[in-house]
Amino acid sequence: MMNKNIRLAQLHDAQSIQLLLEQLGYVLPVAALAKTLTECQDNPHSRTDELLVYEQLNAQGEPQVVAVMVLMFFDYFPALSRICRITAIVVDADMRGQGIGTQLIDFAKARGRQEACQLLELTTSTQRIAMQQYYESIGFTKTSFRYSLVLS
Template structure:
């Protein structure tokens, strides 16, 4: 996979990122690839925040993966900084290639560079394949998550 580059996302990557977010049963219900304006506005907010990293994996000039990494300073755990991995997506043509592992490893390495003491992520309860993937990478299903839609 030496032809793979993981780099910060740029605005022109948004159509490919949104297409990957929408390319599964859950994403198909909640994403709107036909109207990119809310995604572009969110991207600008994210790039203005020094604690946010949106990256894309590019192969042969094509965006084939993405994730968001958020660095969160905190008081708990003796003032530890943690990171949160969100929005991990791999293009359907690349699934099973090891790209997901490379993206997560990038996030873990970046978290270490940011002096994080903990890396966490959430995954929808229906994504059992993703759960096995994260467990193989050393993540433990240690908490129960809750959401409140506003």
């Protein structure tokens, strides 16, 4: 299950994470990300999700974060089951097509099994047709629509 390139995000990853999340359309201040990462490090059992990064060596031989994935684990009462949900996943645009996304999905499957989950699920924008096709090609099935309502 272990993948030496995948690890829990740390405070020093905030800038890299911000840039990757922008590729998904989320514009977040680095300070807010840093605060969340600090809280995760200070009290890792206070959250139901895990913020993970995929790191590999760049041309200079230095570690570089090139992907982010967030996993959430929760009990789903109507089906009396436990679910692992990928709430965010992004590979840097310049690094796509190298199997990094597949490694992240495989990691999520293994983590879900570790957490006694019966289902791995994810959501994606209706506009990301290529991603939907990719997810279906690796075994995911479209099972529902997700609706949202802004509360604030």
